[in-house]
Amino acid sequence: MSSFSMPAAESSARRPRRLLLVLGVTLIVATYVFLVILQPTELTGGTGSAAALVSLGGFLGGGALLVAGVLPMLTTSSLVVMPLGIALNIAIGQLAGSLGLQIYLDAIGTVLVAVLAGPAAGAATGAISNAIWGLFNPFALPFAAGAALIGLLAGLAAKYGLFRRLYLAAAAGLVTGAVGGLVAAPVAVFMFGAAGSPGTNAIIAVFRSLGDKLLVAATKQGLLSDSLDKIVVFVLVALILHALPRRAIRQFPFARTR
Amino acid sequence: MPRRRIYNPLTELLTAALLVVLVLVVNRWEVSLAVLLLVVLPAILLSGRARRIGLAIAIVVGPLLISSLLLHGLFFPEGERILLDLGFARVTVEGLAFAAVMGLRTSVFAGVLLTAAMTLDIADLVATMTHCGWNRKLVFIVGSAVGLIPQVALRGEQITRAQQARGLVVGAGLPSRLRALLAVTTPLVIGLLVDASERNHMLEARGFSARVPRTSYRPDSDTPGQRLFRILLTLGVGAFCLTWIVLVVLT
Numbered sequence: 001m002s003s004f005s006m007p008a009a010e011s012s013a014r015r016p017r018r019l020l021l022v023l024g025v026t027l028i029v030a031t032y033v034f035l036v037i038l039q040p041t042e043l044t045g046g047t048g049s050a051a052a053l054v055s056l057g058g059f060l061g062g063g064a065l066l067v068a069g070v071l072p073m074l075t076t077s078s079l080v081v082m083p084l085g086i087a088l089n090i091a092i093g094q095l096a097g098s099l100g101l102q103i104y105l106d107a108i109g110t111v112l113v114a115v116l117a118g119p120a121a122g123a124a125t126g127a128i129s130n131a132i133w134g135l136f137n138p139f140a141l142p143f144a145a146g147a148a149l150i151g152l153l154a155g156l157a158a159k160y161g162l163f164r165r166l167y168l169a170a171a172a173g174l175v176t177g178a179v180g181g182l183v184a185a186p187v188a189v190f191m192f193g194a195a196g197s198p199g200t201n202a203i204i205a206v207f208r209s210l211g212d213k214l215l216v217a218a219t220k221q222g223l224l225s226d227s228l229d230k231i232v233v234f235v236l237v238a239l240i241l242h243a244l245p246r247r248a249i250r251q252f253p254f255a256r257t258r
Numbered sequence: 259m260p261r262r263r264i265y266n267p268l269t270e271l272l273t274a275a276l277l278v279v280l281v282l283v284v285n286r287w288e289v290s291l292a293v294l295l296l297v298v299l300p301a302i303l304l305s306g307r308a309r310r311i312g313l314a315i316a317i318v319v320g321p322l323l324i325s326s327l328l329l330h331g332l333f334f335p336e337g338e339r340i341l342l343d344l345g346f347a348r349v350t351v352e353g354l355a356f357a358a359v360m361g362l363r364t365s366v367f368a369g370v371l372l373t374a375a376m377t378l379d380i381a382d383l384v385a386t387m388t389h390c391g392w393n394r395k396l397v398f399i400v401g402s403a404v405g406l407i408p409q410v411a412l413r414g415e416q417i418t419r420a421q422q423a424r425g426l427v428v429g430a431g432l433p434s435r436l437r438a439l440l441a442v443t444t445p446l447v448i449g450l451l452v453d454a455s456e457r458n459h460m461l462e463a464r465g466f467s468a469r470v471p472r473t474s475y476r477p478d479s480d481t482p483g484q485r486l487f488r489i490l491l492t493l494g495v496g497a498f499c500l501t502w503i504v505l506v507v508l509t
Contacts, residue, residue: 050503052282052363071395076461079395080454083402087410088450092443105439112447128396132403135378137318138371191367193360195326208333209346236440243444248451251458 017069024065028145028183031058035186036215055190056142059183063127063144070124077252078117085109086129090136103229110147111154111237115163118254119155126151142191146183150176150230154237158255163238173234174227181222186215194218200225266480267383268390272488274374276495281366283499290362298369305377314376319368323361330357380404385476394472413449418442 034054074082088109110129114122126147134141157163157172188194194204194214200221207217241249249255277297281290302311330353337350384401388394418426421441428438 050283052285053279053499056279056282067396068393071393074395076466077458079398080402080458080461081451082399083406084410084450084454086399086403087406088447090407091410091414092439108443124399128399128403132400134371135375135380135404138368138375139318139322141371192322192364193326193330193356195322195329195360195364197321198325201325201329205329205333205347208329208335211335232436236436236443239440240444240447244448244451248448248455251451251455 017072020065020069024062024069026062027058027065028062028149031055031062031145032183032186034058035190051190055187059142059145059187063130063148066145066148067124067127070120073120074117074124075253078113078121078254081113081117081252082121082125082128085113085125086132088112089125089129090133103225103232105229105233105236107147107150107230107233108236110151111233112240114151114155115158115237115241116249116252116255117155119152119159121254122151122155123148124151139192142187143184146180146187149183150180153179154234157234163234163241166235166238169234169238170231173231176234177227177230178223180230181224181226182219184226185219185222188222189215189218194221266386266484267378268386268480269484269488270374270378271383273491274370276491277370278367279499280495281363281370283502285363287359287362290359290366293366294362294369298366298373301373302369305373307376311373311376315365315369315372318372319365322364326361326364327354327357330354330360381476382479385474386478386480388472388474389478389480391471394466397472398466410446410450414442414446417445 031054035051086109089106090109092108093104093106107126110122110126113125126149127144130140130144130147134144153176154172157169157176162168162172185194188196194217195201196204203221203224204214204217207220208214212220277293281293302308302315305311331349332344332347332353334348334350334353334356337348337352339351340348341351341354342349380401384397384404387397387400421438426438426441428435
């Protein structure tokens, strides 16, 4: 009897999860549409009070809903690797800084978890990683939805075998970086006036001197910097995976089948 | 010396978050400055870790403020009142005002959240999350990641020194630096995955997947009074924001 009742119980448990995922994605898309398509005009005249609040609440709330929908789906083997990915994001991000690299490399852990444990684990790692990083660096907090998107896309790239060849991993990194840059730009503009590192601000300054609006300049900068960053991250993760012993990969059901 | 903890971590984090929301909604430089001087500064001074928090805020916010001032101060095509024309760049009144307002708001954002986070006891926060019945998987990830960060950084440093002893030289070019990063990252990831595999078996053996309520060995620092305060504070700030947006922003 119980074998017959199990699938029904499972499908009824899946419904609220799907609802949370749909709500999370809808909130993120709606926030992006409000900020970019409707373009609040108050930014250059003032600093966009409603836009900043929508940016923070929409992307952070969307990321939280995604995490709430994804977490119940994850197995213990996926869960134990997620803190590792979060710690790697922060530690390698700092290491990259100490080696004097001009790119962030703060998504290596997210991409690695996505490739080993799947898109859902990757998305949750990205969002939670930025939330925890926010305890040390509050500027990371509003970018949680973008980080979740990077984890999701990296997992999808792994699902379709794009990490088996370096050039395919680089192409996937380019696309993921472009999408990540597009999502991050309005957050950077409406929350912090697009202020960032001297390197990224120099690129924005070039576009601003050509007469671009702040949002357009930040989007172009995001497309350039994030694409380059994610190409390097995806290639690095593909090389790390290539060097990993099969025993280490085999413990993850998702990676075993890819 | 760190101050004695009076409030539950959730109460402190929520108060900080709602203060940020208020500053974003009101969006006046006078309010940002008042919050910075009347709330953030006293909170830092009374925290018992004033030097550490002040240094952290300076390291995090300082470069961003300088970047913002250079970016908007020199490149603000919407600006009409020109103070200095350098040809490739123009210093405008509007650009400087924009940089100042954004800088103040950013300082409040970072100041409030960093002060709350740096006076926070993470173990206490994780225990509170368990007592409040938060998702056990989320509690595990947060607690475990916070504990792992210093370990991963330390192991990364040890591997870097070991690789340097074996002849790793970091050159000036990007390819050389990326090769160095790969030489450090690969053994780091392999070691961490082996640890993760052992942790997986240990968690399964101790019933991590079971859907029974969890027991925390730390006492619950939350009180009914603080729970009521959090609800009233959220409702109050929500009502204020709604009124402000309708009356001031939309009219």
